[in-house]
Amino acid sequence: MTALFQQLPSVDKLLKTPQGEDLVAQFGHSAVVKTIRYLLEQAREQIKQTQQLPDYFANFDRTFAEIQHILTQQSQVQIQSVHNLTGTVLHTNLGRALWAESAQQAALTAMQANVALEYDLCEGKRSHRDHYISELLRELTGAEAACIVNNNAAAVLLMLATFAQGKEVIISRGELIEIGGAFRIPDIMAQAGCKLVEVGTTNRTHLKDYRNAINENTAFLMKVHSSNYQICGFTKSVEEAELAELGAEFNLPVISDLGSGALIDLSQYGLPKEPTVQEKLSQGIDLISFSGDKLLGGVQAGIIVGKKALIEQLQAHPLKRALRCDKVILAGLEATLRLYLHPEKLTQTLPTLRLLTQSVEQLTIQAEQVKAILESKLTDFSVQIEASSAQIGSGSQPMARIPSVALTLSPKTSRKLTALLTRFKQLPTPIIGRVEQDKIWLDMRSLADVNALLEGLNSL
Numbered sequence: 001m002t003a004l005f006q007q008l009p010s011v012d013k014l015l016k017t018p019q020g021e022d023l024v025a026q027f028g029h030s031a032v033v034k035t036i037r038y039l040l041e042q043a044r045e046q047i048k049q050t051q052q053l054p055d056y057f058a059n060f061d062r063t064f065a066e067i068q069h070i071l072t073q074q075s076q077v078q079i080q081s082v083h084n085l086t087g088t089v090l091h092t093n094l095g096r097a098l099w100a101e102s103a104q105q106a107a108l109t110a111m112q113a114n115v116a117l118e119y120d121l122c123e124g125k126r127s128h129r130d131h132y133i134s135e136l137l138r139e140l141t142g143a144e145a146a147c148i149v150n151n152n153a154a155a156v157l158l159m160l161a162t163f164a165q166g167k168e169v170i171i172s173r174g175e176l177i178e179i180g181g182a183f184r185i186p187d188i189m190a191q192a193g194c195k196l197v198e199v200g201t202t203n204r205t206h207l208k209d210y211r212n213a214i215n216e217n218t219a220f221l222m223k224v225h226s227s228n229y230q231i232c233g234f235t236k237s238v239e240e241a242e243l244a245e246l247g248a249e250f251n252l253p254v255i256s257d258l259g260s261g262a263l264i265d266l267s268q269y270g271l272p273k274e275p276t277v278q279e280k281l282s283q284g285i286d287l288i289s290f291s292g293d294k295l296l297g298g299v300q301a302g303i304i305v306g307k308k309a310l311i312e313q314l315q316a317h318p319l320k321r322a323l324r325c326d327k328v329i330l331a332g333l334e335a336t337l338r339l340y341l342h343p344e345k346l347t348q349t350l351p352t353l354r355l356l357t358q359s360v361e362q363l364t365i366q367a368e369q370v371k372a373i374l375e376s377k378l379t380d381f382s383v384q385i386e387a388s389s390a391q392i393g394s395g396s397q398p399m400a401r402i403p404s405v406a407l408t409l410s411p412k413t414s415r416k417l418t419a420l421l422t423r424f425k426q427l428p429t430p431i432i433g434r435v436e437q438d439k440i441w442l443d444m445r446s447l448a449d450v451n452a453l454l455e456g457l458n459s460l
């Protein structure tokens, strides 16, 4: 054993070889030393346990190859690109909406250069970072003003903290929802220091339920879009317009968390209808919050639009400073919203809408291209093209399915699906599909770049 320990090279000896010097030039002294020490420690452990040298200490070439490998791995960004073939277009675990080309450009500019973030170029003086976006949203939605924060959860938190700290918020029991990632409306209310007053029952809430709960401590009436579930059957909820009337009667704001918050009517493309921000505003809602990276098809942000006087209060609250967005996000959001000034072009300019509106014929053509490669590479799997149903995702219309096309892979022999799933995940750009009915489903609806996939499959 002692002989084995003595075979281990010293750190210095490794560093003084030409290969060691090359590595130092490439990665810097401290990282190389740290890696060598780590390998030596591993080796001593292995000698103690197995009385053998690890392979990578068999000779110097192998040792340096191992060091190179470890350091290269370390520099690899782990939040890497993947092919989304899950059939869920806005997949939270896969980063939701893809950015439009113009949003990427605007973000890149904001990263590389100083930008007029809080600076009014006409007046030559200080301005507000939400200013341009607020103006745009006014034009697009008719709202008086806007406030931008980190995400929609932050938007809800800010609205509650600003208007309802130490006071009561009235909300229907059927809308006390949990969205993925432990975002629960009652918890957010507790965080914001307000008291939740639940009215109605799980399936039915009437206007009189809200009316009976109003007292001098009421801060506002709240609606939450039940994004990720549906209650069917004997149900009743109160429409925004009715609630707005009740709010006006008692001089109480009515605030709505719209979740996805579409800015255009999706039914014009034959897609499931989501309530639009404009509709809700015209029904008299005072403040509406929604996400920037769901159906809007943009960046992660929480967007609040509505009455100017209320928006000003949000902007003045200390929490706004903690929840504000950075220049890159704001530039991306502004560029995304500018695309909505040309609504007829959105199916081309906005990736989310492009994916959602692709025809089944287009998807079938793509599926055939992918099938040809898969069949040549995976001879022990049966590859079929089947009708599939995709979904928008991120809580938009959870029950609605969008017609789609998928490749399905089933083993011809007793081979396990998991082995193939692992191979897919180990590709330079991993492929993420779904497993259903003992088959792997690769749904074409959510795939952003078929050419990149075809290219990537060559290394399968």
Ligand SMILES: *Cc1c(COP(=O)(O)O)cnc(C)c1O
Binding pocket: 151, 152, 153, 154, 179, 183, 224, 225, 226, 227, 228, 257, 258, 259, 260, 290, 291, 292, 301, 302, 394, 395
């Ligand atoms: C998605 C969603 C949220 C959370 O939005 P994020 O932008 O993910 O923070 C809040 N409320 C509703 C109704 C939602 O659908």
